[in-house]
Amino acid sequence: DAKTTQPDSMESTEGxxxxxxxxxxxxxxxxxxxxxxxxxxxxxxxxxxxxQQNTTNxxxxxxIASDRKSxxxxxxxxxxRDAAVYHCILRVQGTGSxxxxxxxxxxxxxx
Amino acid sequence: ETAVFQTxxxxxxxxxxxxxxxxxQTLGHDTMYWYKQDSKxxxxxxxxxxxxxxxxxxxxxxxxxxxxxxxxxxxxxIKSVEPEDSAVYLCASSLRQGAEQFFGPGTRLTVx
Numbered sequence: 001d002a003k004t005t006q007p008d009s010m011e012s013t014e015g016x017x018x019x020x021x022x023x024x025x026x027x028x029x030x031x032x033x034x035x036x037x038x039x040x041x042x043x044x045x046x047x048x049x050x051x052q053q054n055t056t057n058x059x060x061x062x063x064i065a066s067d068r069k070s071x072x073x074x075x076x077x078x079x080x081r082d083a084a085v086y087h088c089i090l091r092v093q094g095t096g097s098x099x100x101x102x103x104x105x106x107x108x109x110x111x
Numbered sequence: 112e113t114a115v116f117q118t119x120x121x122x123x124x125x126x127x128x129x130x131x132x133x134x135x136q137t138l139g140h141d142t143m144y145w146y147k148q149d150s151k152x153x154x155x156x157x158x159x160x161x162x163x164x165x166x167x168x169x170x171x172x173x174x175x176x177x178x179x180x181x182x183x184x185x186x187x188x189i190k191s192v193e194p195e196d197s198a199v200y201l202c203a204s205s206l207r208q209g210a211e212q213f214f215g216p217g218t219r220l221t222v223x
Contacts, residue, residue: 034211043201043214044154079138085152091209099146099212101154110138 002024004088006105012078013110019020020105022088032091033064033071036101037084044101047073075107083109113137115215117202123221124192132187132218134202142166142208143185145177145199148217154201160185161208189220197222 005023006038012018024055035047050061050071055062061074075082087104115136124130136143145157145165158177159167165177174190189196199219203212 038152043203043217044210044212046211046213049211069180099154099156101148101152103152 004090006086006088006103008056008103009106009108011108011110014079015077018075018078018082018107020075020086020088020107021070022073023060023070023092024088024090025069026059027068028050028092032094033060033062034089034099035060036087036089036099038101038104039084040088044099045084049091078107078109080109080111083107085105113139114205115202117200117215117218121219121221123223125223126194129218130189130192132200132202132220134184134185134187134215136202136204136213136215138204138206138213140206140213141182142205142210143179143182144203144205144212145185145187146203147171148199150198154203158185158187159208166208175212178204187210192220192222194222196220200219201205 032051033051034049036044038044048060050062063072085104085106087101118133130136144159146154148154156169157171160179162182163179176188178186199217201217202215205212
């Protein structure tokens, strides 16, 4: 899987909309952009994924740049439960389906 | 409740002992995984099974062996633990290969 770059941490306040950036300048055409998040003492939780088009689900909106070299996970109206480490990773679907996480970006949410 | 369940939550043991970790998923998924997450929170795949068949076996020491009785269960045995085996072991499942993965809470192993 190609490398991604995220900020080490971001801070927010409850109710705000948070934009989590991810750079993947060397992404291949068949690589999907996946986002997972993890809180202490729990396993990672799937958030969303996309290939080229922006995607949205109940948890987040994923905005993918037209050249696919960067993406932004947008969390609307964050709550304290959204505080977690967010991992942006690239995967080629079907190739053993393995995931590999780096440090991720730690999102802090203040009341 | 449909989810991925792991036991035990924690395990402390001494070098050279054998340990076994259990994982069960009630999501009806075909594919299951074992990952190792170290103290820096880096996640690495160890094994992947699809319908009880081993499909991914990353380079892990031979003392690690997965065991699958059916597609809902994937256990992990470590024959003779070493200090570097101290980590969180995460089990996950997905509907099929390549689909999003759902994780269990992890088993925290400490080797003294």
